[in-house]
Amino acid sequence: METKSSHYFYVLECSDSTYYAGYTNNLEKRVATHNAGKGAKYTRARSPVTCVYYETFETKQEAMRAEYAFKQLQRSEKIQYMRRQSV
Structure with a gap:
């Protein structure tokens, strides 16, 4: 069985309506890390x-x-x- 890892470019909307862009190979875990206050300083x-x-x-x-x-x-x-790519 071949397992293929995924690599994500993601965009977060912060509580102040700004955007933060990043890279991860585990999107759910990375978003949780940001929300736990252990993500990026921004x-x-x-x-x-x-x-x-x-x-x-x-x-x-x-x-x-x-x-x-x-x-x-x-x-x-x-x-x-983001609108263009989501269509």
Whole structure:
């Protein structure tokens, strides 16, 4: 039996309505970690957080590339990106 690990680029909406983008290979655990105050420094003061978007990739490099590209966008472009990809 072959097991294939998944790599995720994800976007969280923080309690102050800002976005946080990241990478993980276990999405549910990572969101729980953020909400437990043990995630990124940025989200600690802005919890609770909600996962509002994610993409799955076969490799870590692809997921991290998507994360980096997303972080280069302006807020309005981020919103449009998530809407476009969700359709």
